[in-house]
Amino acid sequence: MTAHYTPILAGVAQYTQPKDVERPLDPMGLMVRVCRAALEDASPERIGDHIDALHVVNLFQWPYRDAPGMLSEALGIRPKGKFYTPIGGNTPQLLVNRACRELASGEVRAVLITGAEAICSVKRALAGRIALDWPESSSPERIDGDNRPGVSQLEADYDLFFPAVMYPLFETALRASSGRGVSGHREYLGRLWERFSRAASENPHAWVRKALSAREITEVTPENRYINYPYTKYMNANINVDQAAAVLMTTEETARRLGIDPGAWVYPLGGADLCDVWNVSRRPRLDASPAIRNASRLALEQAGLDLGDIDFFDIYSCFPSAVQIAMKEIGIPPDDPRDLTVTGGLAFFGGPGNNYSLHGIASAAERIRESRSEKAMVTANGWYITKHSVGIYGGEPPERPWTGQDDSSVQAAIDKEALPEPVEEAEGDMKVEAYVIRHGRDGSPTLGTVIGRLSDGRRALAHIDADAGALEEMERTELVGSTGHVRHAPGRAGNLIRFHGLS
Template identity: 50%
Template sequence: MSQKLHPIIIGAAQFTQFKKTEIHLDPLKLMVKTSKLALQDIGIDEINKFIDTIYMVNINSWSYADAPEELSNILGIHPKEKVFLPDGGDSPQMLVNRAAKAISSGKRRMILITGGEASYSASRDRRRKLKLDWPEKVDPDYMEGKLWYGTTDFENKYGMIFPSCSYAMFETAVRAASGRELKVHRSYMGKLFERLSKIAAENPHAWSKKSLSAEKISTPTSENRLINYPYTKFMCSNMFVDQSATIIMTSDKIAKELSIYPHLWVYLMGGTDLRNVFEITRRPRLFDSPAAREGAKIALKQAGLTLDDIDSFDIYSCFPSIVQIIKKEIGLKEDDPRDLTLTGGLPYFGGPWSNYSMHAIVTAVKQIRKDPHKKIMVISNGGYNSKQSFGIYGKNPPAIPWTERDDSEIQESILENKLEPPIIKANGHITIEAYTFIHSRNGRPKRGIFMGRFKDQTRTCAVIETDPEILEELEQEELVGKTFTVQYDPSSDRNVLILNEN
């Protein structure tokens, strides 16, 4: 019987290009840097010759004709396969899971997975506060699939294409489902993210090393203005960072043949990729994630572990709502003391667009090498609570090999609960399920966005634009569960929420 091939990570590196650097590297050069560091991490001369595949996460802050090819040429790699993904925060863990399957099946021997962003430097250049010597910006020659915006035309009319809007709406649904009062929940969000901030403060790679208190995070001030109610600036992912991370994967069999030191090996013990109903307005509930619920079960079963066996987690943390949703879905209790982030999270460590979770994976590898008994779960999230990828890392092979897995039935069961399409031109009374208020840079609200259902359970969205004073009064109430009149407005092609008729 042939030996089973179990996927392992053998090289891992990350780098943060801080604000005060003298030379501002572009994203590709940042990936070159971390790729070279990951190769050096393995400790084998000319290990690059064994790499037959390059996986690259989408780059938002710059663009190149063929970034995977340019990287390969610089590193002296001749890949059989190059993958350049469209955007999505689930990408790093999803690519690791894809690599695990390719390596376990024997289709690939060694895979380099990388990503990098330089959004801080690029934004400074756009504002003419920095002059960059970067290559010309060129549209990519190819991309696997296409850029996916994750929201429908109808949802976009109400601003849901902006994550700070969609996740803020989820937050009000989560709050109502929890039964917490408004002030209690604001404090709760602050305490939740205070835990992340403390870890970032101790992380040498973190973009922000200020340890923020729960009160500092949750209290709106001129420094910490409300972005989209109920979120303050300190609760939101910081995408304007310069960061890159790279990992290199192979099988334990090949690592042994190449005499790569076993203390470097970190197994991908379990993992999966699942998605929720993509259309936000067609999800049965706005405060849960069946993909996260089922994904955790699948990954733990493959690893031969229970949730109690996991020592720490990295839960994708672009906004508080997704942390709460995933935390609850995987079965973590409110008083569970285990860390929810390895890095400090997207608001404080940094949120380099689609590549954040690569930094979590690199950090997991380093921690497990120091403590071989440690088991770590990384959960990445893409879109608008749209898709989640799971990875469990440790020093043992998976209990169920990667070649003996099929999650298609579970995926189908999640998607079969999709609701009917929303009412585009709505007139009548709706009961509010979720809402947010969009704030101007002066800190005051300018618009309210609502989602709710009619008595027949069909759903729609509505907008309200009125005096800031009125919107501020509405922010002091719990509006989930209340009934309002909505009317279609042909001039704006949107449904309008009517006050004082509930």
């Protein structure tokens, strides 16, 4: 491949809307703002005439019937392809990887990727603090890509479609396999999340600029109650934000012809997209991700790099378990001094729906522009550690040309490891693999849910049959590895498990 078809990031932009603005922009207005800024960042006025594809990341709170069409009209561009993604935090990096393939092959000349959320403003309006004069919101007329639900019907019956319920399950599985114990692991989570908070405090785009200590993050207080054990409020992604980002991609040849400053070019060096076993209840392990392991390996191989060549990361950080699983699978030691985030993460920088990782990519590009020599790895995660996209970025042209790679055999090997469907009506002994305890707004525990194995090895789900006092005791001790008696409750939702001496 010649240099003419080497993909680059030519323009990036981010915007965080002030929390107290009287007339906030809607998500479309936010996207218009950052797209114009990304085009200006690339400099030449004519770059918009070369945009052949526009990708809009799925909007959570205020979708539009035809977001790509509305945005194209507002920007005055006429892309041949206009796309709107399905749900998934993986999509920004997935779109970059896809754009690299299309740019490298000559299918397109320039690609614009953008997304935004204005959930904070919507909540302010619902509370009666402001009035919104926004374009009408409606269901999108089309979604381009895999739009499967993230959970099975059985998982949904146990409320596992809520990320704030699902991710604590991963955390308790990780804690048990780490051997740190309940208190030791809580301290570890505090130290880990303190690093993210510190990074956010130094980021002018971050939603929460106050640096929190490890103790402030882990200590349960009225302001930092348990949402769902073992996660306090400060450990959860914060979607109550107004944020937008955009990335403009093109090729070296187009950039040279249009006079884009080479000092602004950032090179995608490698990328890969894989999925774990789709339904969490069918995964062999709840503290692992073969997809992240292989996607990071494939991305590094494509870039011709080793993990030691990476100078900093932006690990997808909706919850601490997502970061820990990624670190373990990529091979990043817990005490690795390299930055794990360039933004501050979803809890502190902000979690603007599906679009967070576009901020990670833009921030990585801005940092690489300053140093030129640094290389970054960005990971993006959709659903419940389900869909994964990894990207490697640098300031120098890749030694290897960007070529499409067939990862279907790797994906097939991952899919082959799926367990049988869980037992819907379970009876007998059941060993706990992971658990979560939900809490009410008053801070008290309300319901526990378990994933485990029956004595014959089959997987099952169950709610914990226990009062609030027993649930609190289960938060002080390690329940993973314990065996309880499970039974199906006719007329009630699902299976119930009872633990001798704890119920």
